[in-house]
Amino acid sequence: MYAQLVDTGAKRLKDLEEMSAEERAFQERIDAEIKIEPKNWMPDGYRKTLIRQISQHAHSEVVGMLPEGNWLTRAPTLKRKLQLMAKIQDEAGHGLYLYSAMETLGADRDEEIDKLHDGKVKYSSIFNYPTLSWADIGTIGWLVDGAAIVNQVPLQRTSYGPYSRAMIRVCKEESFHQRQGYQILLDLMQGGTDEQKAMVQDSINRFWWPVLMMFGPSDADSPNSAQSMAWKIKRHSNDELRQRFIDQTVPQLEFLGCTAPDPDLKWNEARGHYDFGEIDWSEFFDVLKGNGPCNRERIETRKQAIDDGAWVREAAKAYAAKQRARQAA
Amino acid sequence: MADWPLYEVFVRSKHGLSHKHVGSVHAADRRMALENARELYTRRNEGVSIWVVPAKEITASAPDEKEPLFDPSQDKVYRHASFYELPDEVGHM
Ligand SMILES: [Fe+2]
Numbered sequence: 206m207y208a209q210l211v212d213t214g215a216k217r218l219k220d221l222e223e224m225s226a227e228e229r230a231f232q233e234r235i236d237a238e239i240k241i242e243p244k245n246w247m248p249d250g251y252r253k254t255l256i257r258q259i260s261q262h263a264h265s266e267v268v269g270m271l272p273e274g275n276w277l278t279r280a281p282t283l284k285r286k287l288q289l290m291a292k293i294q295d296e297a298g299h300g301l302y303l304y305s306a307m308e309t310l311g312a313d314r315d316e317e318i319d320k321l322h323d324g325k326v327k328y329s330s331i332f333n334y335p336t337l338s339w340a341d342i343g344t345i346g347w348l349v350d351g352a353a354i355v356n357q358v359p360l361q362r363t364s365y366g367p368y369s370r371a372m373i374r375v376c377k378e379e380s381f382h383q384r385q386g387y388q389i390l391l392d393l394m395q396g397g398t399d400e401q402k403a404m405v406q407d408s409i410n411r412f413w414w415p416v417l418m419m420f421g422p423s424d425a426d427s428p429n430s431a432q433s434m435a436w437k438i439k440r441h442s443n444d445e446l447r448q449r450f451i452d453q454t455v456p457q458l459e460f461l462g463c464t465a466p467d468p469d470l471k472w473n474e475a476r477g478h479y480d481f482g483e484i485d486w487s488e489f490f491d492v493l494k495g496n497g498p499c500n501r502e503r504i505e506t507r508k509q510a511i512d513d514g515a516w517v518r519e520a521a522k523a524y525a526a527k528q529r530a531r532q533a534a
Numbered sequence: 535m536a537d538w539p540l541y542e543v544f545v546r547s548k549h550g551l552s553h554k555h556v557g558s559v560h561a562a563d564r565r566m567a568l569e570n571a572r573e574l575y576t577r578r579n580e581g582v583s584i585w586v587v588p589a590k591e592i593t594a595s596a597p598d599e600k601e602p603l604f605d606p607s608q609d610k611v612y613r614h615a616s617f618y619e620l621p622d623e624v625g626h627m
């Protein structure tokens with residue numbers, strides 16, 4: 206989801222007998238739901254996979270600010286502008302909580318950001334879609350943050366202590382994001398013109414499928430899931446979370462008076478879940494490869510932000526050095 | 535972030551409890567660490583006081599010291615109030 210397709214480097218799961226004493230003690234600790242902390246011994250694969258997963262997650266939070274930033278100067282009222290700004294600032298915070306958690310594993314923040322800018326690591330596919338109308342800001346808060354919540358709530362119980370604590374902070378802040386988004390759409394649907402209502406439906410039509418893709422490939426195509434689940438850095442399968450999201454979202458969609466662009470979406474009494482249509486995975490893999498509508502623009506914007514801020518960072522460093530020299534004198 | 539040292543952040547909530555570790559920030563100096571911590575960890579009234587401490591100044595116990603450090607306290611039940619049984623007539627004590 207915010208971390209899609211994280212490679213664990215493990216072809217298959219080892220059972221307890223095959224493990225070294227250290228590995229076994231580690232796995233038993235995880236099985237007993239005792240958190241792994243930075244100074245504890247951990248297998249190399251666990252460390253590397255977590256760095257990959259947390260950095261992807263952090264990059265997603267940071268890149269995720271860009272589609273919303275697009276509407277900051279064009280928010281319809283001052284109130285909406287302040288709300289959107291607060292939401293975006295939260296996302297910057299989420300990125301920072303996560304980079305901090307990642308650093309406890311020995312990774313370097315600058316290096317990981319360089320990897321992002323060089324296209325060596327990914328961020329969530331969803332942020333490569335454009336925000337064409339104000340309704341998209343509502344749809345993102347409601348659906349994209351809604352999907353993020355479904356993914357992040359179980360991660361509060363992830364086995365790695367600093368990651369789990371970061372997720373607890375993040376989850377506390379997310380529900381405001383989703384509610385402000387839904388309220389934007391409700392306002393448009395309940396008090397808006399026909400044109401504004403059509404704008405909401407158009408926005409949902411464009412985002413519906415990409416949002417479902419956020420949960421990652423179907424379980425059959427998730428070769429790394431078993432290891433990640435054993436390590437408890439992933440707690441539910443992609444398909445399970447996707448289904449949970451759809452089940453809770455459809456009633457909200459109906460309340461809005463909108464529809465999903467999926468003729469197969471209907472309640473299945475026997476399953477106790479909504480059935481839904483086939484996802485076009487070729488689009489997902491294409492976007493991940495860098496061919497989504499906004500991939501290039503997103504990375505360019507990130508790089509430019511880092512480059513344009515270089516003089517500020519240098520000035521801060523020079524100032525700190527001067528202060529230190531003055532104190533020493 | 536090799537240039538900017540890491541600071542650990544502690545926040546005291548308004549309920550008068552002790553400062554509690556909430557996370558960390560990078561900053562060029564202490565003043566900036568404090569400002570970054572404010573921006574990152576107290577956007578919603580989470581606290582009334584912040585401490586920032588250079589991470590390298592913290593001395594921490596190691597995981598393999600867990601037994602020598604903490605096991606000795608496990609067999610000292612007499613340090614807990616519940617160890618001392620008193621007749622009901624004494625009432626709440
Ligand atoms: Fe977030």
Ligand SMILES: [Fe+2]
Nearest residue numbers: 296350379382
């Ligand atoms: Fe969010």
